[in-house]
Amino acid sequence: MIKTVDAHTLRKRLPASLLLLLVLVLTSCEFSREYPGDLFPEEDAQLVVFGFAGNKRSPIVYLFPTVSYLDTSSAAFIEDAEVTLWRNGSLLQNLRYDSDKYTADDENPLLVSGDTLQLGINHLDYGELWSDHVIMPPTASLEEVDWSYLTDDSTRIIATLLVDNPLSVVHSVSAILSSSHSTESRIVGNTAVSETALSNGKTQYQIDLPTHITIIDDFIPVDTINVTHIEINIDQMSREYELHKTSFPDGDFGGFFPPQDTLYTNIKGGQGVFFVKSTTSYLIVL
Amino acid sequence: MQCKGTLLSFVLVLYFPFCILSQKAVTIRGTIGSLDSGEPMVGVFVQDTMSRRYAISDGHGVFSLSLPNEKACLFFQYTGFENQFLCDSFEEGESLSVLLHRAGELPQVEVTASAISRTMTSDVASIPMNTVRLLPQLGGEADVLKTIALMPGISLGVEGTTGLHIRGGSPGQNLVLLDEAPVYNLSHFGAFLSVFNAGAVKQFQVHKGSWPAQYGGRLSGLVDIRTREGNRRYWEGKATISPLLASILVEGPVSDKTSILFSGRSSWLGGLLKLMSNEEATPKYLMYDANAKITHFFNDRNQLHLSYYSSLDDSQVKEVITGGTLGSRERLSSDSRAGVKWGNQTATIRQSSLLGKSIVFQNVIYYTRYRFNSYESDRNYFADGEETFFATSSTSSNRDFGVRSLLSYQKNSWKLKVGGELVKQQYSPNSGFATDNDSTLFVSTAKALQQNYFVDGEYQPNRAWTLRLGLRYTHHNSGDTVYSFLEPRLRTNVQLGRQWGISFNAHYGQQYIHLLFGGNTGLLNEIWLGSTARVPPQRGSLLAMGIYWSSKKGAYTVELETFYRRMSGLVEFQSIDQSSEVTGPTEWEDLVETGGQGRVKGLELLVRKRSGKLTGWLSYTWSNSSRRFNTINRGDWFPFRFDRRHDISLVLLYPLGKKWTCSATWIYQTGSYLTLPTAKIPNTYILEDGIFYSGNININERRNNVRLPAYHRLDISVTYAWKGRKRKRDYRLGFDIYNAYNRINPYFIRTESAAVFSNTGEYLGQTEPKTTVVGLFPLIPSVSFSCDFNQRSLNLRSND
Secondary structure (H helix, E strand, C coil): CCCCCCHHHHHHHHHHHHHHHHHHHHHHCCCEEECCCCCCCCCCCCEEEEEEEECCCCCEEEEEECECCCCCCECCCCCCCEEEEEECCEEEEEEEEECCEEEECCCCCCCCCCCEEEEEEEECCCEEEEECCEECCCCCEEEEEEEEEECCEEEEEEEEEEEECCCCCCEEEEEEEECCCCHHHCEECCCEEEEEECCCCEEEEEEEEECEEEEEECCEEEEEEECCEEEEEEEEECCHHHHHHHCCCCCCCCCCCCCCCCCCCCEECCEEEEEEEEEEEEEEEC | CHHHHHHHHHHHHHHHHHHHHCCCCEEEEEEEEECCCCCECCCCEEEECCCCCEEECCCCCEEEEEECCCEEEEEEECCCECCEEEEEECCCCCEEEEEECECCCCCCCCCCCHHHHHCCCCCEECCCHHHHCCCCCHHHCCCHHHHHCCCCCEEECCCCCCCEEECCCCHHHEEEEECCEECCCCEECCCCEECCCHHHEEEEEEECCCCCCCCCCCCCEEEEEEECCCCCCCCEEEEEECCCEEEEEEEEECCCCEEEEEEEEEECHHHHHHHHCCCCEEEEEEEEEEEEEEEEEEECCEEEEEEEEEEEEEEEEEEEEECCEECCEEEEEEEEEEEEEEEEEEEEEEEEEEECCCEEEEEEEEEEEEEEEEEEEEEEEECCCCEEEEEEEEEEEEEEEEEEEEEEEEECCEEEEEEEEEEEEEEEEEEEEECCCCCCCECCCEEEEEEEEEEEEEEEEECCEEEEEEEEEEEEECCCCEEEEEEEEEEEEEEECCCEEEEEEEEEEEECEEEEEECCCCCCEEEEEECCCCCCCEEEEEEEEEEEEECCCCCEEEEEEEEEEEEEEEEEECCCCCCCCCCCCECHHHHEEEEEEEEEEEEEEEEEECCCCCEEEEEEEEEEEEEECCCCHHHCCEECCCCCCEEEEEEEEEEECCCEEEEEEEEEECCCEECCCCEEEEEEEEEECCEEEEEEEEECCCCCCEECCCEEEEEEEEEEEEECHHHCEEEEEEEEEECCCCCCCCCEEEEECCEEECCCCCEEEECCCEEEEECCCCCEEEEEEEEEEEHHHHHHHHHC
């Protein structure tokens, strides 16, 4: 059925219809505008340091400046700084720039538990910066290691480690898998580590490890490595890295708790963190 | 006005000879009510025009006035009612009963309670309810809390919220009383509308400075809301429809001595959401509030009031999915529900008796409860016949039960109030559970017992000077600790000639309750917590000085007041790692920063035009409010988030003929503060020795370091009121436009950037981010309609 509307009725309905349309248009569009000026505060760039030293490897230090909040570019690593590592108040090493980072030329000096280390940086634009003193933590006391193939599955093994009184929070257990003991063919494997605190102060770790690793390149399997050597590392880190990591603010401005407004750093006059770690290693030959 | 002035002069001239013949001081008291409804009237200005001494009727419509002579000419004034004179010779302790006529059929558009302005107490803000109903409102729904924010020194935090900030304080520092019972949560609709039904409200006052000593327990403001008693003469009612709500109010006499009032509001939104639901998703929303009040007058000397209030917001989304798989299992259906609900309940019994000639004895018993609950559940039915269920729930609540007794005595120039209060409080900050593991965020359900004793003395030695001194002793026992304090209060007004006056206020108080907001983005989840040994009470002091000027005929008034306040013991949620979950039982004290300090200084200006066709006011506040916590902002002072340096409100009302009234409000506020990153550690993608340092970390050096753009808005309202045929009904049609020039005021901000790819699909990076200001309410037109019906008009019709 077609209903006809006369002109008089239409005139009466038109204002109400237009009003309804206006309301619909206004409420259906998002109510926003671009902020014309610079809302985010701009401050001078600071030097960011990410560096660590350890008893098992050369020190590594990355240097790059902070950027404004709206800058989406990646870190611009700085290569013209003078970086020095100090132990117990004496110069230990001059670090040189190599592929984005500063590291040591010479052999790794033996760092021992209780050593006090400090990082010094000198740069034309950012001046002289020093890290706080960080203290080399003790190495983990590995008391017992046992391993066996997983029942009914020769492609996986279970390694059990017993560590006496590990540092709470700042320790990690990882494994390096390789087909030989050469560093060139090392692969940091995905390992599942379970941790059980025992009543005598000891901690037991169980690590589930594969005996074969498939190498994937561009989503295509290209090779399979038969694992012959497994290096298990127990790192005990100084607290600075954990303090820095747990002070990261939420990227969003919402959340139940207010955003952190103090990002931990132990670099005076800059940002970032310098920390040390003691590593205990154990090699399993399959 | 001219006619009234001449009449007053005539009366005074005739009366003058009587005055000089007698010089005996007497104290009189009386009750003031509406001739129309018989309801007691609160806040009526009563003045002896000879001595210029004055009094204001209290919450029971009772006033008491000391006169230097037994001959006096009393002048009664209240907005919306005709002025009344009573010239006579009075005896010591004489009791009067005064009934005032309503002024005409259209509501008057006088902009503030004249009683308040005449007493030069600019630390008390009030707006008559008939003015509140004429001002433009969001969605056409009159809102007392949003309207009171048009007065100096009072502001709303963010658009769309009802949290009041009084003189730089936070919403948790206000004591909001509904018929003497504290109300903890003030928000409907996720904070867009206050929980108080303007139709049921008789009067409200906001004390910004020195409170009466009978009230305490908060640092900033006292919002005292009284509901109507109900018509004692005939039955009447009102039905209102607006885009947001429908409401009804019915009141009338049950007997000669008893009146009853009921009002209720509920939202349309639930019905609209039901229409939008489909087979898979069903949104549900229920919102209501209800007031009920019974008033019984045993005789002229004894009254009893029973009032009850309840409010609820309940929203839920139910999702039903049929078929599909969950993991590797074939699922027949799933039923998921998520919801949030919150509400208040209050109940009050008030009794007042006149003992002898000049002693009033009042007792109040009250109960209040606020509860917030959020929940989520998920039930799955599988093809193999198994069923799984997962649910989480989180609830916070607090309740008060209190008894207060008050004895008022007046003799000559002295008024004295003495009393005591016992309050039992219980807080359950936030207890939650999950079906798969027992988890509780806060476990401390705290109880406290508070004893308060107070004395309030007012001395009015002559017509020019009033001094009020109050002292309140509080004793708070929270189980693990006891706090006891003395809280002194002082208020004095001095009138300098007929046009000028000055005032001084001092107030010191404690607050044993802390309000924490869960979440930065909204004000939904309010958690109230009592003081404990680890979290001591907040303390605050305030000093205020004001100067007042009135034109000769009182058409224009100007009030200027400056204040300074300090606070200590403030509490805020700690900043914690957002990604880490709080697991296991945690004492709430572990999650808050304590020992915060606050300081606020400000200047308030109020210019009013109180007579003539065009009436209104201009209010301006300059203020500077800041906070300091040892662990926030490196221990430095930082601006309070809602520190508004300049806050301007312009309110204009203009009647167009007998049926039309138009009004407009314009608001300007300096933008509020926000914490934004000052810089960023860029993306690094560093991976060394199994340690991945990705970068992209914001550096928030300073709390509240950025001020958002200013907030301003124009609202317009036009009201058309008329009588129905043969006077059966009174109708009112309101047209409101909220945000008339469609200003996009900042509700929140966001930054956006898009990924850029080459023609071959290679990722090239991000575009330059843009900052976008997102507003909440655009231009919103609304139409509301109300109908008043009453027996009186039916009677008039039959008389016709």
